[in-house]
Amino acid sequence: MAESYMSNYFPSQVVSDKEKLSSDYGFKIGKAIESEWFKRDSGTNRFASNQNNFHKLRLYARGEQAIQKYKDELSINGDLSYLNLDWKPVPIIPKFVDIVVNGISERTFDIKAFTQDPYGVSKRTKYMEGILADMRSQDLNEFAAEAFGVNLQASDTNPLPENEEELQLHMQLNYKQAVEIAEEQAINVLLEGNRYELVRKKVNYDLCVLGIGCVKNTFNKSEGVKVEYVDPANIVYSYTEDPYFEDIYYFGEIKTIPINEIVKEFPNLTEQELKNLHNQGHQSTGFYNRSLAESVNQDKNQIQVLYFNYKTYMNEVYKVKETATGGSKVIVKDDQFNPPTELLEERFGKLSKQIEVLFEGAMVLGTKQMLKWGLAKNMMRPKSDYTKVKMNYNIVAPRMYKGKIESLVSRITTFADMIQLTHLKIQQVMSRMVPDGIYLDADGLAEIDLGNGTNYNPQEALNMFFQTGSIIGRSFTSDGDMNPGKVPIQEIQSGSGGAKLQSLIQTYNYYLQMIRDVTGLNEARDGSMPDAKTLVGVQKLAAANSNTATRHILQAGLFLTTELAECLSLRISDIIEYSPTKEAFVQKLGRHNVATLKEMADLHLYDFGIFIELAPDEEEKAMLENNIQQALQQQGINLEDAIDIREIKNVKLANQLLKLKRKRKAEEDAMLQQQNIQQQAQANAQAQQVAAQAEAQKNQVITQNQMQLEQTKSQLETEKMMKEAQLKKELMNHEFQLNMQIEQMKAQTAKQSEDNKENRKDERTKIQASQQSELIDQRNNEKPPKNFESSGNDIMGGGFGMNAFEPR
Template sequence: MALIQSVQGQPDPFATFETKKSDYYGLQIANVIATEWFGKGIINSKCNFISRRNYVRGNRLFVRGEQNIQPYKDQLSRGDNDLNLLNLDWTNINLVEKFCRIVSNGISDENYVLDIRSSDKLSAKLKEDKKDSIRKDMISMPMMKKAKEVLGVDLMPKGFIPESEEELDFLFESEERPIVEIFEEILIDYIKNTNDWDFIRAQNNKDLVDNGLIGARVYTDKNDGVKVAYVDPQDYVHSVVKRNDFADKFYEGIVDTITLSDLKRESDFSDADLRIIAKTYASQNASKVDDFSICAIDEIIDYKIDVLRFAWKTSKKMVFKKKIRNDKTIKVSLKNELFVAPDKDDVGMISRTLDTWFEGSYIIGANAIYNYFECENLARDTMNKAMSPFVFMASDMYENRPRAFLTNIKPIAERMQGILLKLQLLTAELKPDLIVIDLDQLAELDDGKGGAKKQVWETAASLMNVKGLIFTKRNDLGDLGVKDNASIRPLDQNQGSGITILLNQFAFQYNLIRDITGINPAADGSLSKDALLGVSRMAQLASNTATKHIVDTSIQFNKKVCELISTRINGIFKFKDAKHIQELYINVVGKNHAGAIEALKNRHLHEFGFTFRFLPTNEDMREFSEGLSVASSKGYLDEVVVIKAKQFAKTNTKLALKYLSYQTKKEKKRLEEQQMMLAKNKSENDSAAAQAKVQADVQGYIEKKKADLFFESEMSKIRITEAQAFLQINQPSVERKFQQDAQLEQMKSGVKQELEYFKETKKDDRTKLQATQQSKMIDQRHKESDPIDFENEFNFEDM
């Protein structure tokens, strides 16, 4: 859409979003911007835009040594005709480019790396699922090793499997990155490289140092995808900001000079509209057209016009109608922001307020606007973050006025240029030392030989020039005394004193630049080679500190550009209309990585966080190498670990130290286990040796006993043979002795039997006696007879 219309009043900040989307509202916003920067009408020499442009162009010319020399001429000329008497070379000596380029060239992408990390729920879940899968392999590793040893079945997982949770965390921190992060990094690098990022980066670094401003534009081209373009600070306009990162900006834009032919191709303006625009810019083009309303388009098609490509920030309210059943939302539908939910129990409303940006093109001075639309569709932006197509920053912004590195040294360089011109003036005015010749005294000289006076004079002049001899003559003036007169003598002059003062002043101003900027001799390479290493290192560190804010601004700018590129990539993969660009980016990634289609299929569901990590300096690498040597000397690190640690240290010394710490602990644990195993093996070996010794002793004892038994067996046989022979010899005597012994035993047995019989008989007698006496006693008690004396009782049976 395109619109040419005269607008009145300020835009209503409380207008509905539908109103803000209209070309008329966009034209009102553009008029506000034009009033602040261009005044009324087309760009004129007194507007703020020209002031900013002159500031940028003046600084660039000054760095190139092409600044205006008229102020220096005014400084040396105090009269109307003084310049006619001066024969000077007015060429500017470029004094500041060295300092500016030291700083800008020192800002390099080689000093830091971009670290991209996915921050969405899907990536977090995929990462955690991957961790869980590896944890399962870690837990089942002993069982799979046992299966391989016992059953011969190899179920071991492919690749590296951590041994602890600490090693697992380190693996994901250093190597096991989600594939979507790798693809995002590849796409960002591809987009930068295809848009001449090296040129943009170099120009931005120069602008940051020379003008204190740095800018770029990131947009989506329907045919080529994401584009990155350089933004010249002299063409940039913005709202009043207080932050160096322009985060509080309300609007911004760039002024582009195009022809009506370009305008016709970009917009849908009619020929009548183009004639009205050409009439507005007639004063700035060599025009011979008398009546623009009837002229041919070919006569004005090459007219140059100024177009403001602007963007402004606003908010939009998204309202959804929700259907409720059993206190649960079962359906939502997008409604107009003026929608009010009916007073029903089953109907409700959900609203969200999101930031967004509009962009468009405004023809300055012509009240014309075209290509006005919302930058992004933020319906799925859960972070309420809208990004402008422009990225712009300043190293030092105060009251909407930038201050650059060059601004600090520019007055000093101007004074130094004046000193150089004065030195040139004094050098041109230098004359040889004057010599005074007194002709009267010279005439009085005589060589004593009557020679010609000319020869005498030449001889006197030669002696003074060569030998430094001065001829004098004493004249007696009578009462006036005696006077010495020199015929030839030099005249003292003080021409060199002024030059010395100027040279000292020049050196003072030069050192003042070094003090202000922090670019000391160590930084610019002019430090003496005999300077101590510690002094040189301290000077370099001081220089880095003095310009750190410039480097930080450049890094934050690069980070913001990457974030904006990522946002544009997300938009491309979100909409089906960009299918051909999606295929282009998938092919870029798929050249070296399989599975790119599957990984990028859900690219629009991912969000990324961007950080920059400074690469280690030479000093950091030196300290790390020293520590690595100490650790290696203790025997805890092998060659593979050392090489891998050095690879980590090239990008991240902290990660390398963490890796070394883990490997050292792991190696210590391995050595302890090895020592325990050696001790166990030694104990087992000692036990086995002792057991073997015991077994050997037992075996020896058994063998000895076997020999003893064999010996005893043989001896027994011998003894038996001897006994048999002895028995045969002693058989008769043995038999007799046996018979005697048997008879004696028989006799002893008979005696014993008789003795036993006697004892039993006596026992029976006593028993009978006791029974008889007992019976008598019983009878005596019954009869109550006299006592019975059993001892003296007479018994006839005993007779």
């Protein structure tokens, strides 16, 4: 809590710049800080109180808290002689601390940088407008590419986004300027070089145990940029109620440094000053550091040094004078430059503005020795607001109220104490518990005769009982009376501490459950055996709620990382613009990506915004994977889309991409279905056309076949007719020839017949004449009658003739 009079410690900030630069002013600042945090007179030592509180919380977090209060609880007037207990604390809190810290440290993240200076913004805007223009003229571009082979696209994006929502997602996922990639690589190289992963684990542990975390970044020409872990128990700061410490104006760190290191860091110290530092007796009393109160840490060669940053303002004053040529000449002046108004109006002008500045100081606590005071070199100023300045320290306490810091461990120390007391009580009860015994009736054994001449003695009876569980007894005595000791051996049940033990175990479980309720770390989170009847979904929901209960610790660690990355971004600009190690730094980055070397040369001209892209936890991954699997099962996305979605660490962007992919897939499926319908219709039309063509071809073939057949028939008929005509012609010709021949023969025959007739007529005439002549001769000669028929072969010449056979 802030003190009501603490503002009286610090000197006024409304003084001249020259006074602020003086060592006396720095000494007053150092003494004011010392008075606020290390007051002796009031009995309140704020620094020691913080250290004691943090030390106690760290012991609880390790399971090594002080056991004296437990002894005081169980002792009687301080006497512990009757107790023989194991006082070692039950390490129940370390389990819960490790669950939270390891769970946070396992969450990976990427540092993203984007340009927010006018040039970078205009470049991004121009790229986006180019895509919008291509989206609007996509049809024309496609026509020009197909028709003329000319690419009219203003951007190289392919395929183009279909709408503005998809364009926004494209800009977030795919668009990255080369200088942004270079900036991200530069920040990662600096973090890896400073082994920030180890620093981050320490800070996460402090946030869980102490409720506050702090890191420091510095720059020097010999070592470059350094990132260091700062122990919250050793820091001092101005009073604030802001958990992110945005309004503090000083911040300091107490370091215990050997004198030899002091000589190396501050070589301007004289021999006498070093002797005075060595002789400071209070440095080993532990007043300024509780750890030095232990005898093992008392060392006069070590001194306590307060390193601090002090934020104030200074004036920048310029004298503006007109030259003979009509121009203006600006001359830097100090804040005491205040000429009369007449001169300002007649001869020259005055320009002034106030800017925040950061002073760095180092003072030996408890002394008047200032080791360092002056303006900080390479002050980190956001380029968007040059008048502001950032401190070298980044600090956060997510659960701070009115200056009081609360942590996860501070909530459960009371329950841890009760668990320890319950554990000690259980030991007490167990130490007083005795095992079950055996009651042996010796008189009952005396009445037993085994019949073999020996008596049933106690030893033999116990041996038989322990080995077989059997007992020999007599219902009557030797006198015939009832034997009250007929069962000579009986078990003695000792249940004096069982109920108490069960009650203590229930109490132990009650306080353990109280720790779970207070921290939100339930059985689903801490790895305990869950109820067998609990559904898996309910267990996952419980684990998710547990993660929500500790999310403020994760967010606080990410806030520190983001703030540190912003500071490193400004440091990178300083390295490239001012540091002599610029070339080595650029070459170191060049090993990762040579293409960024040109961009690195002008990196200091850009202004970047830094944000953290956190990898999803197991629950978020499971939900995203469930969405992906459902989309795949429903064929809402392709396998390639699922691979692209899984590579995105931002769950929100991944789900947006999943929705766009599903929407595009649905549109593609609808388009494909429409195309299939069209293709089916075209196929049906083509099939019908083919069928019609086939039918036409078939009919044509049939027609052609018929025509060919008819033609063949016609040809055959023609040929037949021609042949018939030819034959007829030949026959007619033959007939004609025959007829001619016949006619000729008839003519010949007729002629012959005529000739024959004539010949026969002539011959008859001759015969008649001959016969007439012979008749005349007969008459004349009176010869006898004469036969005129031939009597033999009477031919002329005396040969054989056929004349007798000729027709007549």
